[in-house]
Amino acid sequence: SSELTQDPAVSVALGQTVRITCQGDSLRSYYASWYQQKPGQAPVLVIYGKNNRPSGIPDRFSGSSSGNTASLTITGAQAEDEADYYCNSRDSSGKGWVFGGGTKLTVL
């Protein structure tokens, strides 16, 4: 089992807001980064650090953190946001990195 825990699946109605969470002890000390992966494609970074978006990522994606939980929020979800989402942060030793188990987002 992963040191970062994510809900396996989440759904959202088109245009509504959805929050995807990631829990882990390391998140008390380190921010998570978030990755979107569509079938057959390599992951894409969508959020890193406190709440930073790489160039080209829509501003409907945002990140936050509280205690041992990091969250990725999509405000006004679009059909093209349907994908798997993974969080990543330090492992419990603080020396390496680990991914969460992933959340499959369905846009209804």
Added chain:
Amino acid sequence: QITLKESGPTLVKPTQTLTLTCTFSGFSLSTSGVGVGWIRQPPGKALEWLALIYWDDDKRYSPSLKSRLTITKDTSKNQVVLTMTNMDPVDTATYYCAHQHTYYDSSAIDYWGQGTLVTVSS
């Protein structure tokens, strides 16, 4: 423009050693804060972080696989090599190399290769 590309065998036999090469361009692995890492994904399953080598040759490994992994770099060739010993069918996965920038409180795996599928079978 940063690009990375994985190369290596597509099929290995159980107990063999896998050697994968990541050839990159658009950045230098001599730049402070920069690393190149490896991540894998078994078919239909989650991403798994494997290893990372930093600009200063610091190396980090997944604790569960540390005994089987070695990561090295050749800065002059812009290449990073991952070896994994004693391959098993459960190691069948798409292996990605990626550019990882590490900050004091976070990191960003901001560029990924296309991935290479490695199948372990006799």
